[in-house]
Structure formats: C-alpha cells, structure tokens
Amino acid sequence: MPSPSDLASTWFASRNWKPFAFQRSVWAAIQRGESGLLHASTGSGKTYAVWLGALRAFAQLHDARRPAPLQVLWITPMRALASDTARALQAPLDELGLNWTIGVRSGDTTSAERARQARRMPSTLVTTPESLTLLLTREQAAADFASLRLVVVDEWHELLGNKRGVQLQLALARLRRWQPQLVVWGLSATLGNLPHALEVLLPAGGRLVQGRQDKRILVDTLVPSAIERFPWAGHMGLKMLPQVSAEIEASANSLVFTNTRAQAELWYQALLEAHPEWAGLIALHHASLARHARDWVERSLKQGTLKAVVCTSSLDLGVDFLPVERVLQIGSAKGIARLLQRAGRSGHAPGRTSRVTLVPTHSLELVEAAAARQALAAGHIEARYSPRLSMDVLVQHLISMALGSGFRPAELFEEVRSTWAFRDLEESQWQWALSFVRNGGSSLTAYPDYQRVAAHPDGIWRVASERLARRHRLGIGTIVSDASLQLKYWSKGGGGKSLGSVEESFIARLKPGDALLFGGRILELVRVENMTAYVRRSTARKAAVARWNGGRMPLSSELAQALVERLDAAAHGRYEGAEMHAVRPLLTLQASWSALPTQRTLLAETLHSRQGWHLFLYPFAGRMANLGLANLIAWRVSRVQPLSVSIAVNDYGFELLAASPVDWAAHLPAALAADNLLEDVLASLNAGEMALRRFREIAQIAGLVFGGYPAAQKSTRQLQASSGLFYEVFRKHDAGNLLLGQARDEVLREELEIERLHQQLQKMSGLRLDLHALRRPGPLAFALLVEGMRETLSTEKLADRIARMVADLEKAASRTMSDLAGTERRKS
C-alpha cells in the first residue's frame, strides 16, 4: 500500500493521468481540515478531487484489516446519481486495496441493506438530502455520525435555490453541532453568483476553488431552409423535423431535449413516423413514464445501443457516466445555465469540446439562438439564490428533530440560526414555530393531531406519539407534486403493466374509447377507477397528446438582455452570424411596419381590429414578470376609464385587448410609473387565489395536510379541500400565522418575480417610449395574437383563424419585402 500522502498520486499514475492543479489544491485543503466549494465544468474530475483527497487525508487513520467507521457522507440530489456515484467511488478503493466500504441510502435501499446499515454504517454513505434528514430522526443518529469527517454535496447548484437546499442547510447544522471540525465540500456547476453559493453552504466561511475552466462549448443552430415559410409563432417546431432527422442520422447517438413532456411525446412520434426503421433505436424519456421504462432507456444509453433519446430535463443530470455525441435543443433554452448544462451532456471528459445545437421553433428564436451564443461567450450565467426563512421547512425540521432523542429549544435555536437561510430568524418567529408544533398555533389548539411535539419536564421536546412520528416520517421532504393517476394496461385478472402517470385533469377530458398518445404509444382509455386509468393498445391514427401542468419557466434576464442587444444591433443594420442573416427579412419587415426594440426604447404598438383595441408592449421581462406588468397596466388604466380587457403574454411581451375604444397611447406614461408597485400589483391580481394555491404546498411541507399512506395516496381534490380549509381557518382566526405570510411572499417572489418586475419598471422609466399604430400585426405582435386566441378557441378553429390571418398578412408581407428589396437594390 502506498504511503498516505502518495495515495492519490499513485492512483492517478496507475491510469496514466496527471492530477490537475485544482485537484491538488483540494487535496491539500482537506488535509488541512478546510472546507470549500469547488466549481468546475462537468466531466472535469471534480469527483476525484474530493474523493482522493478524503482517502489521502483519512484512510491512514484506520487499521487496514478492519472496515473503517463512517467517514464520508456524499449527498446527491438524485437517487440514480447516488448509485452511479457509489460505483465510481468504489474503483479507487479496490485498486488501492483500501478497507473502506461504500453504501447507498435512498428510497431505493432494500430493507436488508437498511438493517445492515442500522447495525453498522459503511465508511462512506451516498445519500439524498431527504434520506439524510430521515437518518437524523433515528434514536442512534448521534452515534451513527460520531466518526464523520467529511460531507460532500454534489451538484450543489441544483439544491442551492430551493427548499431541498434549505432542508440540507438545516441537516448540515445538526451534523456540525455533533462534529464542529466537520469538513464540508460543495461541488457546483457554473453559476452567476458563486460567492453566494459558497456562503450558503459554509456560513462560517470556506474557500472557493476554481476547477478547470478550459471546457470548450460550441453552440450552433439549425437554420430553417426557407425563412419566408417559417412560422412566426408556435413552439412545437415540427417543421424542423427533416433537418433534425438528418442530424440524428449523422451521429452515433444524440440527446434531443424538448421543453415539455407533451412536446417530447410528439417529437418521438413524428421521428418514428418519418423513420420507421428507427423503431427500437430511438427512445423517449420524461418524468411521467414508469420507472422501468426510464431505467431501460438509461441502461441502453449507457450501453450505447440507442441512436437517439427524446427527453425533457429528466436527462439534464444523471447521465454523467455515459457517452453522448450530440445534443439538440428544440425551442428556447430559456437560460444560459440550462444551455450550458445540456451542452455538457456531450464531450463529457476533460479536454473535450461540448456542443449543443439549437433548433428554433419559430422565427424569432433565431435571434434568441444568436443571443444565447453571445451571452455564453460573455459569461453571463444566471444566479441562484437560497430561499430565506421558509417557515414550512422550519416547522417540518422541528418535528424531525423532536423525533429520535428530541431537542432543547435554546440549543436548537442557535443551531438553526447558524444556517444561512435562518440567520435572521427572530426570537418571535422562533417562538411562533415552537408553539405551532406544540399546539397548532392559536387556532388549532383543540385538535390533538396538531399537538405534535410535547415539552417534557426534563426540558426536552419530543414527538407526542408513535402514530404522529410515523406520519411525520412519511412526509419528510419539500417536493410537493400534484396528485396523479397511474396509467396501466387493462387486463381481466386485474391491473396490467404500469406505463406511468397522468394528471387527473387530462384524463377528466377523455371518455372511455378515446385515444391518447402516451409513452410513444397510441392507447385507448378503458376505464378509470381507484386513481388508476386503464388503457389498451389502439389502432387510432389521431390521439389526444397527454398533457401535464408543469412549471412555467420564464426566459432568464440574462438571455432576454442578450436578445435585446441582438435586436438593437439589427435596428442599427448590424447582422452577425448565420441566424441573424437568416432572420433578417423578418426583422426588416418588423422595422418597416413598426420598429425594432432597442436598448434605449420601449416598443409599444397599438392596433384596431375586428376584435377590438389592442396594445402590444415588449418589455422582454420573461412571461411571469410580463404577466404582472400586463395586469398592473390594465388595472391602472381601468381606474381612469372603465375597462374590460383580456391579456395575452409570452416571454417577450404582452397584449392588452379591450372590446371598447381605449386610447392606449394617452394612458401609457402614467401606467408605467414605478411608484406604489407592490400595492398596485397586489390590487391588480387575484393574489388571494394565487396564495391559496401556494399555500397547498406549504401546508403539506409543514405537515398540516397528510398526503396519505404510500398505497393509498390522496387525490388532488382531497388535498386541496383540506389545505383550503386551513387557509380559511388561519385567515379568520389566526391572522398572525406565519405560513400565510409565507404563501404571499412566495407568490410575489416566485410566481410574479416581483423583484424583476420592479427592476423592469425602473429600467423602463429610462427608456424612450416608441409608439407605433399598426395597420396589421407584425412579427412580434402576431405571436401574441395567436397566444390570445388560444385561450378562447378550440385547436381546429385556431388553426383556421391563423391560416386566414396568415393569408392576409402574406400578401402584405411579400409586397413590403419586395418593396424593401427594391429599395436596397436602388441604394446599392
């Protein structure tokens, strides 16, 4: 066995590798007992930087003939990553002849393995934030972690910005109390605010180590062959099918990322229709497919037997250990960090180039593609911020800590305040949380189910009953998903094979006999019972595409800013790159009928049509903030003049449409004022309704609403009903309940992006209003018109209507374009 200090070098030498400087510096830091955050691009050797550092620093401390006690805790955000990581960590142990053992602890861990771990922890445990918290609720937790030296938080950027990260912050505080010398290392991809990422992980300080930055990223675009025939709006992008097929054909294996599950289903279907010979060679992957189907795809990808996989962000992570040659992104990537993440799926090894190819789904996405490349080159990556003072997570944590050996309030207060998320927690808020877990706050004192923790005479607070303890363990975690129906094949003897899950609301629109597209198959609904939808294979040609209500990601500020810069350049006649040249005719048309948005102007357009009086405004603030602005302006104008408007938004701007005459131009300057923003936004929206929806999640995290036992999950309606009840009770009888205020704050911060909205208004006040009365909708307005009609019209009627609009526009557009071409010829 090599001497401890040579251990890492020996291993590297055995594979003919040379350690990078950053790896050496991490080894040295761990040796000195320092903590830190390591930032490096994917595939650059982060894992071995910490792992070999740990072996080098700690392995020699133990008798080589006996297994070492728990030394290292390795946290990953995904179960799949946990088992892959465990395998990767095993190799150096075998080669170096070390006696360390590696274990995995997650929801997948078998009961036999759990029992083994209860008797003796492995020397390294790979686990998830949720499983870590569960381990902390055990009676013997302090003994389990008594010998712990190092915690590694893998993919910290994935946890930093959400409540899972907050839960982890609390768990780390607990581990640090037991082990004040604990060394903690975070591994993070590129973020716009790494110092913040470091501070949240290590509030007491740590080093930021920059790993290899020489990853070459190549971003290119599939430019549609005929821009005059390319849609002005839409997001499916199937028009690009032939070009995408050709790219897939030309490489050994590809990942095709789409933005929604329904889009993935449609693309998979379309690719198979165009290339029946690809059956069995291409696959589909998204979060609603059954586990076994996803596992098969991941396995086949690793074995290299698949030509292409159409997927959603379900494959953003977790394919670290497999080779992908080509990455295609259908539609907007929405943000630079996401684009980077996806590009990193290819060329996943030190020194290799990562490449991602953008596939626009409508004309203006060509500008976005050019913008994305430019923003990436300039290093404008989005930031992520930790939530603060999430009272629901705190309430859950208090009960978790009251399990096992219980807690003393004064000690736990200090511990909780040592985290970044709760460092500003006030005594009064703490007291509120304590009383809430003890007696349900001021409104639920009469219900024993909400007297979850009892203070014992010895000063220790413990969970009141075994029944409550069990219920609590079932509800640990901060991910709240909508209840969904299982989708299974119908068979006479009972349930057949599971296909995945669909949303109640989607199935509710179908009746038995209707066809649906799911998991790449056309199926026929047989019946629905017990939260299960039974189906059989169908021969129908047309089918409803399964839809889910997922999150809505707005275009990031960084990407939006880069987009406006590209448009600004175009307004000044500068067109750079293949994308901008391709989209030039369309931008010229926009400039001719109206104007192009620039960095110094705010473009507004008005139009009077058969539908009514339209206003189009383009703040480029992302769809959420745009929606907030739209409501705000509609509300402010309505205070001056009675008004009923309908609103349409996209990532670029919004449309207000009034049925009666409005002089939008006259109202705009006052309506855009940045004063009284918060009050006016709250008044303009149905904030109560939004907060109620948000409260549903909060109530589940805080453990007010029990989601049911694993085999008997409750339906959305049941959960909605009970959380709605709590919401009303608190509002009437316990207005000081901090969970109510949290629901409101989360709506403002996450659903309306109030901060961004505010910045946008201030920015807009410095812009010159560039107002144009349109005679017909231009390219920017067209997308919003389609968006607005979508709400009121069925799909077929919408297609008809668009076809008519396009036919009208077509003539005018080609006339304008040929006029312009003539002018340019004369000029030259």
Place this chain on the structure above:
DNA sequence: GACCTGCTGCGGTGTG
C-alpha cells in the same frame, strides 16, 4: 401552410 404548453427532484406504514 403555418395549431397543439409548459421541467426536474424526494420520501414510505402496517399488516387480521
């Protein structure tokens, strides 16, 4: 001849 809207992640009791 242009249409299909929104992602991901975790956890797991008691057995008449």
